[in-house]
Amino acid sequence: MNCSTVRAHGFDYFEQRLAPELRAEVDAHLKTCAACAAVFALACETTCRDFAELCGDFDELPAEHEQRQRLERHLSICSACREYLRSYRRTIELARSSKESAAALEPLSAELMARILAQGPRS
Amino acid sequence: MSSSAEHRASNVSSQHDDGELLVRLRSGETQAYAELVERHGPRLLAVIRRIIVQRDDAEDALQDAFVSAFKSLATFQGDSQLGTWLHRIAVNAALMKRRAAHRRGEVHVDPELPKFTEFGHWERTPRAWSESAAEPTLRAELRDVVRSAIERLPENHRIALVLRDIEELDNSEVAHRLGITVNAAKIRVHRARQALRELLDVHFSPEDA
Numbered sequence: 001m002n003c004s005t006v007r008a009h010g011f012d013y014f015e016q017r018l019a020p021e022l023r024a025e026v027d028a029h030l031k032t033c034a035a036c037a038a039v040f041a042l043a044c045e046t047t048c049r050d051f052a053e054l055c056g057d058f059d060e061l062p063a064e065h066e067q068r069q070r071l072e073r074h075l076s077i078c079s080a081c082r083e084y085l086r087s088y089r090r091t092i093e094l095a096r097s098s099k100e101s102a103a104a105l106e107p108l109s110a111e112l113m114a115r116i117l118a119q120g121p122r123s
Numbered sequence: 124m125s126s127s128a129e130h131r132a133s134n135v136s137s138q139h140d141d142g143e144l145l146v147r148l149r150s151g152e153t154q155a156y157a158e159l160v161e162r163h164g165p166r167l168l169a170v171i172r173r174i175i176v177q178r179d180d181a182e183d184a185l186q187d188a189f190v191s192a193f194k195s196l197a198t199f200q201g202d203s204q205l206g207t208w209l210h211r212i213a214v215n216a217a218l219m220k221r222r223a224a225h226r227r228g229e230v231h232v233d234p235e236l237p238k239f240t241e242f243g244h245w246e247r248t249p250r251a252w253s254e255s256a257a258e259p260t261l262r263a264e265l266r267d268v269v270r271s272a273i274e275r276l277p278e279n280h281r282i283a284l285v286l287r288d289i290e291e292l293d294n295s296e297v298a299h300r301l302g303i304t305v306n307a308a309k310i311r312v313h314r315a316r317q318a319l320r321e322l323l324d325v326h327f328s329p330e331d332a
């Protein structure tokens with residue numbers, strides 16, 4: 001098994017979803033490949049729960065910030081959290097664009113206008 | 124003219140009109156007050172209704188906002204735009220009204236938050252959101268979907284999200300308006316976004332195979 005196949009299996013590996021023979025192959029690779037072993041070890045430092053808890057800060061943190069780098073390491077092996085972050089960002093965009101356009105604004109009712117103006121300037 | 128150029132042009136002309144309106148307001152011209160309410164009222168009511176969903180209460184808050192604007196017109200420095208100044212007054216009036224009306228405890232947002240296994244893995248793996256809803260023909264419908272999902276959020280969370288993501292205040296400003304710490308504001312906004320994401324998920328995730 002090569003490095004890219006091993007990393008593609010990362011998410012299922014952590015989710016304990018890999019078939020035993022595949023898991024054994026990944027484990028065998030991790031024993032001989034220091035680079036993949038390091039990525040897998042670092043990925044364990046952040047769970048999906050941690051990621052979901054902290055992802056609100058992700059875009060606000062500078063690239064060199066330690067917490068951001070930890071989240072990025074998790075993202076590098078977790079497709080579920082990548083999807084979560086994408087949809088979380090989209091949620092913010094959708095909220096932002098839910099503002100009504102000027103054309104869609106309803107004029108105030110005559111009754112409300114009168115009520116407000118009755119409180120207006122008093123000479 | 125491109126739409127952004129039109130937008131800029133209309134902004135410039137409304138600033139100009141507001142400047143003239145302000146002069147008339149300060150000279151006590153009654154008609155100017157009616158124009159002020161007519162010009163800015165609908166937008167301010169929309170702003171307030173994102174914070175106070177109930178129409179009657181929102182209209183009362185709009186009335187309060189104008190009363191306080193009328194009172195402080197003399198002290199309005201004119202260093203911000205009239206629209207921006209009124210917007211701030213409207214948000215404050217809405218928050219005040221809500222504080223007076225709702226003295227109950229925190230509403231829980233928990234049922235709408237993502238769930239995890241004891242090992243910290245997703246209980247239900249997040250699925251990719253489809254992009255089809257970004258098509259122009261669906262946009263108006265989508266806006267309604269998003270707006271009604273926002274209305275379904277527990278009030279405390281809805282207001283935090285409205286202030287941060289729709290009114291685009293920064294975290295410390297949100298904290299200040301809500302009378303909570305910056306950290307508490309950040310958490311509340313994050314929970315609100317998470318809950319909103321869950322509520323929208325059904326509209327964006329492909330059907331289960």
